[in-house]
Amino acid sequence: MSQEQNSQTMKPLTAASKLGIYLPATPEEFRNSTITRAQLEALRTDPPQWLTELRRTGPFPRDITARKLGVSNSGLQRAEVSDALTAVEIEALLADPPEWLVRERANLVAVREEAERVKTKDAERRAATNRPAKRRG
Incomplete structure (x- = not known):
């Protein structure tokens, strides 16, 4: 088995909570996918524009x-x-x-x-x- 298949995943709600963002305001692709711990860490260290904007202006x-x-x-x-x-x-x-x-x-x-x-x-x-x-x- 590869490392990717073995990595833990989380629901979008859990990832949004860990990122401190409001899930309904996230892009559809984020809301409709599972997030791995590596992806979550990547979002934390190098946030995309939508995440930066959401953290700044809300909701x-x-x-x-x-x-x-x-x-x-x-x-x-x-x-x-x-x-x-x-x-x-x-x-x-x-x-x-x-x-x-x-x-x-x-x-x-x-x-x-x-x-x-x-x-x-x-x-x-x-x-x-x-x-x-x-x-x-």
Whole structure:
């Protein structure tokens, strides 16, 4: 067997996810083929024009859109943002943020602060249980 027949392949959705792009916006040939790991690596190291343009202007998948807006994926869901957004649409939202975006950004900050507080408290608790007991007397 040749190396080409033995190489692992992935579905276009998986490859798009690994590339951080929105699958429906890719060329038909990408959407309708399996991608090998070697092809994926080639796309990463020497991206074709369509990939460069897609990464620059979008539309972007939900996780990238959420990161660019500074909200969580759940925040986009709560705001009922179901379509992939382009760079222009994201810039417009950031320039004049609607109430939902302001609320979700504040919510994400609060969640991260709480997670940091819990992490610190747990670390302090672990440190306290590892200390030798004080002797009385």
